[in-house]
Amino acid sequence: MRLRLQDVTKSFGENSVLRGVTFEVGPGEVVALAGENGAGKSTLTRVISGAHQPDSGQVVIDDEPVTFKNPQAAMARGIEVIYQEFRQNLFPHLTVAENIHVLDRERRFGRLLVSRQRMAREARSALAALGMDDIDVLRPVGTLGVAQQQMVEIAKATSHDLRLLILDEPTAALDERESQQLFEQIRRLRAEGVSIVYISHRLDEIFELADRIVVLRDGLVALDSPTASTGPAQIVAAMVGSTVDNFYPKERNTGDQVVLRVRGAGSGSAFQGIDLDVRAGEVLGVGGVVGCGRSSLLRALFGLEPLTTGTVEVDGSPVPLRRIQDAIDSRIAYVTPDRQAEGLCPDLSVEANISLATLRRYTGPADLVRRDREREACGEVMSRLRVRTASREAAMTSLSGGNQQKALFAKWVLAGPRVLLLDEPTRGVDVGAKTEIYRIINQLTADGVAVVLVSSDLPELVAMSDRAVVMRQGRLVAEMAGDRLSEQSVLEHALVGAA
Amino acid sequence: MSSTLKSVARQLRAVWMLLLVGVILSIASPVFLTSTNLLNVGLATSVVALLAIGQTYIIILAEIDLSVGATLGFSSVVTALVLRDHGLLPALAAGLGVGAAVGLVNGLLVTRARMPSFIATLAMMSILSGMTLQLTDGNPVTIGDYDFQGIGQDYLAGIPVPVWVMVAGYAVFGVLLARTGFGRFVYATGDNLEAARLSGIRTRRVKVLAFVITGLLAALGGFILTARLSTAEPTAGTGLELESIAAVIIGGTSLAGGRGKLLGTLVGALVLGVIDNGMNLLDVSPFLQSVVKGVVILLAVFLDRNVDALRSMVAWRRPPLPSDPSTPDAVPASSPVPAARHTP
């Protein structure tokens, strides 16, 4: 399929998101789409898929202008989309098989009554094609891990007659190994002549996969050039309008004093026998593949999951960790990997979100909130972290993804933690905003905060950690620092024996 | 455990509750387990059970219909009036037509006018009950037609027609929900509206259709009630909305949508019917009856929820909410869809 966008515009109210986008995707071509948070990539995706209608301009398929009234119309032409919030695009209580074949446009499983066996069989073979034969197709999708869910989503998209596939940040939830599996599939599809639009904030992936790179900026195409003749700096410049000379502005602030000490920590089958020492001002990275137990470890350190064995100390005093309150009392802060589901209150104002964990500091007599103090504290931390918002009273929803992430950070920075647990702190965040988040981490470590960083973004993990440990199947298997800390070594330790 | 097994286990819990109540009653009253009495339970349950079919569809869609009782009353009266003047077939057509029309309006209010179903159907309930009274001036409409009465009073193979209708309703709509593409759309739309839409499901149409089905079943329930009483009462159906919702929830369907089985609803309706029947048989003080009923409902749902928690604690999957188990699927909860839009 040859897809051409011709002067596509789309605005939401006064917000002109797309202001005349023109580019083309040829048959069997992989086009990477990049741009800052809020640049309009997902919106463009939705315009192509019929979920939104363009205000003006045209979507042209094989030289024929088309108008898709709804996603079904686009699907009928062989256009499939893996949306950014992919979990939002699955049905947690339906089985894997039902998810993959939810629409069954062709009524392959019976005109009237559905044959569940046939549906399961086809689902199994669709997954097998993706190298995921270990997924039980009769399980509800909600019980699968994130990566498996992502694979189901991909199987769902590829189980149809496919001519154009759009993937919107498909690897945000995947680890290195699974990303590679996905890339293999993409290459296979490309070989079959399927056109592919690939959206990502990870430049290394873009260079690995794409034939051509399109950068969106201020609603226009800022760059459209073959990958071969393009460098990272060029892309970033096109994205943010200026050059970023240092993606990872790492500062080393490690002190001597051990702030967080974990001994023999274990929680059911999720992880066992974990010993950690994190010093003041140190960033300890935790590497590992999906399901290795590192998220569970962080949740347990915050009192969210029971610690069945082991002890935790902060600044030398033991922390009971029976509930969240214990962790907060010991000045442990936890930035959750999923800011929508468990990080932020969407309808509350930015300010109320930021002060939520520390509200008790601003309440006076009769529990009344001293708004002046609250405003002062929030204002300070917001400007320190450069949270950009129209107004501090605006609802959290109105912020772009990167700024929401910074607001989430701000909430915990305000708490003045001794220990900061970060799980995927830059998931879905654009290059510019990422750099800002790294600067925040630097500021905190300069103040002597001990940071534990979990990230599936390997370059980030390697660049931002002073020291890293690797987990495999719930256990610590390696520790590395200095020159020994590299993407390659983390990956090796994470993967040995797995797959 | 496979999803099928689990869902059977879920239904089994309601069945256990039914068995428990049943066993207690058969010990307490020698009459309880007689076939006539059991048929009576079926007869008494039939109307609520029919309403609860539609309500199950609606609740799986993460909506609610508070107007089913009033729809039943309104369509009953229309049926009776048309029956008096124009005969049986026009009457049945008119009744079903009214039910479908009410369902259509409900569906459009919810999907097109973007109103929460709770308030839309609450208002509809108020409107319909007023119209019913207006239509009849508050008087019941007597039914003389023997054929029509047969819908409520005849027996087929020793089993009352309403019980047959109920069984047929559950069979047809059970298969529709569990085995057809439309049924899968219902689950998918209720489970994740935005995803359903993006998958190409016409979610608004699915919802409207479910409301229409609910209206039709309310009309059908109205036929049975009217035929049993040989009269259409303008107040018929009052309170059946909550009764039908209770049946659905006792049957294990979650108010959060996306989950539930029709068989569970039938069991839920029977639990309620058996409680009523048992209390009458045992001549429980009328004052205490509503207390007993409330307690049994609490117990049934409590068991349902906590067997869930227990099971998932020992199973491979994470418990619904490890440390704050407050109402994992309480009504109403903010939907994942608004959440989706928070991230550009």
Added chain:
Amino acid sequence: MSSTLKSVARQLRAVWMLLLVGVILSIASPVFLTSTNLLNVGLATSVVALLAIGQTYIIILAEIDLSVGATLGFSSVVTALVLRDHGLLPALAAGLGVGAAVGLVNGLLVTRARMPSFIATLAMMSILSGMTLQLTDGNPVTIGDYDFQGIGQDYLAGIPVPVWVMVAGYAVFGVLLARTGFGRFVYATGDNLEAARLSGIRTRRVKVLAFVITGLLAALGGFILTARLSTAEPTAGTGLELESIAAVIIGGTSLAGGRGKLLGTLVGALVLGVIDNGMNLLDVSPFLQSVVKGVVILLAVFLDRNVDALRSMVAWRRPPLPSDPSTPDAVPASSPVPAARHTP
């Protein structure tokens, strides 16, 4: 537009509806705009308005309380019985105690026993109405105490005491909700339970407290009703649960939780009170009254929803659901929390 401005605009919509109905009525009936009549509206609204305060807290928490009416009835009867035997203060204490206890049980059922609030409070309603009848044998309890009657019948500065109580209730609980830490926790918990919990908020405690407040206010409403009637009726409060929920929703609070203002609820309750009053003044046929009421509710909520859509279409923020506008915050919708827990 700031969030405060937005919320005022939201309330203003309910106010507009109130004004609209008010203007129509003052043209149609010369009596409507007299101060006595307006005070009558206040008097007639006071009980529902008090119940709706608690209901607002509950709905902002994304829960629902169907037992408020029955709680009112039960605590009224207890109050009257204690009043007869032990005097005023013990009676007030007993009434409030009962209200608080019912709220506590509701709260625990929802947070600890993990029951959906819809069914837990529905069962509670059944239990309480039975207990009320049991307690009094179905008979009303007459109030002889003049001081107590004063709560419902006295005037202060020309304004009936119930209106003062209502105003005071809205002032106190309005400040509690809008200005205190607890109020903030209520919004946060209703908006995103998991995020609130992870911010260290004791979400279960917040919910339990809100249910207790609701119970206390139901008891207070019971005092007023009982004092106005000089008798505690065992059937008092029936139906007020739906009326109070309607007031909350008309007032612009979303059933999805996390949003809403108490002032809106007051306006919502007044809209309902004014409609009732106006229809009586204009001598609308009793049967048509419920039709008119339903239509006005539909209209009020329809305007509310669609002004919303309109506004956000021209504003900077995303509309609830751009292309499939079916029930952006319908009850019940699956919550983001269950979704969250599926992610390891």
Added chain:
Amino acid sequence: SRGSQNAASGASPGKASGNKSATLIMSTLNNPFFVSVGNGARSQAAKSGVKLSVQNANNSDSTALNLATTAISKQVGALIIDPVSSTSATASVKQANNANIPVMAFDRKPDSGTLSSFIGYDAIQAGRNAADALAKSLGEKGTIVEIQGLLGTNVAQDRSKGFEEEIATYPKIKTVAKQAADFDRAKALDVMTNILQAHPSIDGVYAANDEMAMGALAALKSRSLAGKVRLVGNDGIADALAAVQDGTMYATNAESPYALGQKVVSLTGNVLGGKKVAAEETLQGKLVTKSNVKAYARYLVGIGDSADVPAALR
């Protein structure tokens, strides 16, 4: 005194102002009995030249009070109330007293306050009459069932009280079941069906209103017990008269609602015209059995209430 600050105070009574308007507050209109009261009242209002407004309290004490308050501020000539309960109506009566608006009450007598007149059927007596009729028809012995109305409402309580007190005077009659069916036909059908399971060989049934009696009758019919089991109801609605006529129901304690409505409004007309009326008028229900059902039907037609006469008796 309480409520005296109600601004309606000082309003002149209807007779002085020539105000011939009246507001009738019905306890409910969701029930044919009360609908018929309203019809009787309206027909009489036309005759007596009273401008009548009929309101529905929906069985809610507080709605009734609010309606009364509204009517008083409208300064109606007279207020007619059909109390939801005799205790709660007191508040309305006193408010009207304070505003010098004449109040009439019917059906249930408010516990206190000054009434211009009270007209009513005696609910306790109705229960007694039914008990006597049922006992007599059974030869003063046998097993019976009582089906109560909506518990907590005045009529249900009073009819039940009268019935139980009176039936207790027949030692050989045993009440084997006592269940409530909320004055609702459909509920009565299910309740009676269930009771017949536990007690298949009862001799008599008392239903506190005819709606429930009709429900019970449907249950009896399905067991072929109609006519065999003596069924006594209350009110005298058309369906019940027809059932009495065809022998499936033994008797109903008929309290012509239409006549009641007429009577109330004609007395109101007198009050508004400044005429003196009796302070209290208790209407007695008429026990209608097969022997006098035709005569009763003729009486109803005579007063203009053919709507409440079944076709078979017209």
